[in-house]
Amino acid sequence: xxxxxxxxxxxxxxxxxxxxxxxxxxxxxxxxxxxxxxxxxxxxxxxxxxxxxxxxxxxxxxxxxxxxxxxxxxxxxxxxxxxxxxxxxxxxxxxxxxxxxxxxxxxxxxxxxxxxxxxxxxxxxxxxxxxxxxxxxxxxxxxxxxxxxxxxxxxxxxxxxxxxxxxxxxxxxxxxxxxxxxxxxxxxxxxxxxxxxxxxxxxxxxxxxxxxxxxxxxxxxxxxxxxxxxxxxxxxxxxxxxxxxxxxxxxxxxxxxxxxxxxxxxxxxxxxxxxxxxxxxxxxxxxxxxxxxxxxxxxxxxxxxxxxxxxxxxxxxxxxxxxxxxxxxxxxxxxxxxxxxxxxxxxxxxxxxxxxxxxxxxxxxxxxxx
Numbered sequence: 493x494x495x496x497x498x499x500x501x502x503x504x505x506x507x508x509x510x511x512x513x514x515x516x517x518x519x520x521x522x523x524x525x526x527x528x529x530x531x532x533x534x535x536x537x538x539x540x541x542x543x544x545x546x547x548x549x550x551x552x553x554x555x556x557x558x559x560x561x562x563x564x565x566x567x568x569x570x571x572x573x574x575x576x577x578x579x580x581x582x583x584x585x586x587x588x589x590x591x592x593x594x595x596x597x598x599x600x601x602x603x604x605x606x607x608x609x610x611x612x613x614x615x616x617x618x619x620x621x622x623x624x625x626x627x628x629x630x631x632x633x634x635x636x637x638x639x640x641x642x643x644x645x646x647x648x649x650x651x652x653x654x655x656x657x658x659x660x661x662x663x664x665x666x667x668x669x670x671x672x673x674x675x676x677x678x679x680x681x682x683x684x685x686x687x688x689x690x691x692x693x694x695x696x697x698x699x700x701x702x703x704x705x706x707x708x709x710x711x712x713x714x715x716x717x718x719x720x721x722x723x724x725x726x727x728x729x730x731x732x733x734x735x736x737x738x739x740x741x742x743x744x745x746x747x748x749x750x751x752x753x754x755x756x757x758x759x760x761x762x763x764x765x766x767x768x769x770x771x772x773x774x775x776x777x778x779x780x781x782x783x784x785x786x787x788x789x790x791x792x793x794x795x796x797x798x799x800x801x802x803x804x805x806x807x808x809x810x811x812x813x814x815x816x817x818x819x820x821x822x823x824x825x826x827x828x829x830x831x832x833x834x835x836x837x838x839x840x841x842x843x844x845x846x847x848x849x850x851x852x853x854x855x856x857x858x859x860x861x862x
Contacts, residue, residue, distance in 0.1 A: 602787065605817030624707065655685075684800040689720075
């Protein structure tokens with residue numbers, strides 16, 4: 493049972509409630525992490541406490557892990573756990589199933605995530621010609637980086653139209669929005685089924701004495717992108733697409749080398765995973781059957797989906813471990829990373845009860861369930 497206890501920063505003047513006091517008001521708990529994901533941290537603990545006090549004896553060993561730094565990539569959190577002597581020395585072949593972070597659901601069903609998009613944070617570096625700001629100098633770094641950014645935004649628009657069709661709705665952060673086109677397997681498309689791209693940083697310019705120099709054309713510029721690659725898209729296709737943008741700019745519009753040849757390159761800022769890993773949600777996975785049957789017996793529907801962002805589950809799946817993203821929050825707006833993040837107390841308490849049943853069912857699995 494894994495959860496992360498770090499949270500993203502807040503923009504204090506956008507909050508109408510205190511962000512770090514755990515305010516309880518009108519049946520709600522307000523605070524950064526109320527949904528992402530301190531709620532699940534405590535639901536695990538409370539569910540295990542209830543099971544222990546009831547006298548329950550699990551057949552399987554249940555491990556709880558609480559890790560930092562998920563919000564900044566997990567390299568200094570989950571990756572350290574997976575490389576630790578504790579983890580590598582686990583008996584019995586290691587972990588059979590992991591549960592981790594999910595998302596709230598606005599309707600009566602729970603969303604359960606069997607996979608997620610690969611997070612690629614990349615930097616495009618550009619070199620160009622420099623000179624006095626009064627001249628028409630061709631092949632400048634800023635001019636060239638803008639062309640790359642425009643290519644990236646065109647790709648972004650293609651993916652947005654796949655998700656939303658002609659709908660003017662602008663999207664919804666981490667939500668799973670229905671699309672106007674049909675997916676062959678489920679009949680609808682969610683945010684996790686397309687590849688998103690956002691330009692998150694553009695740098696250029698010359699500084700002197702702590703002040704910007706505005707009459708000199710900079711010789712270097714860079715743009716940073718946050719790309720989330722859908723499991724339905726091979727990562728190598730995205731790498732090839734970025735290569736094409738850079739190669740086209742290095743060759744020039746007419747295929748002729750510019751004044752600054754071969755000076756547009758790109759690199760990963762975070763380690764770029766090159767393979768998707770998903771968890772089966774059919775009869776080939778007995779753990780999925782145990783999990784889904786337990787939820788169904790409680791009278792709640794579940795919806796298998798692709799997580800639209802990134803969680804620590806991707807590191808587990810990359811090691812061949814089955815992992816499901818599950819935060820038992822239904823009838824709730826999706827507020828992770830939002831201002832005035834909150835969770836209804838009744839939803840939290842229901843989640844404790846759900847996890848009590850789920851943990852008991854999974855921990856009671858016969859030893860021959862692999």
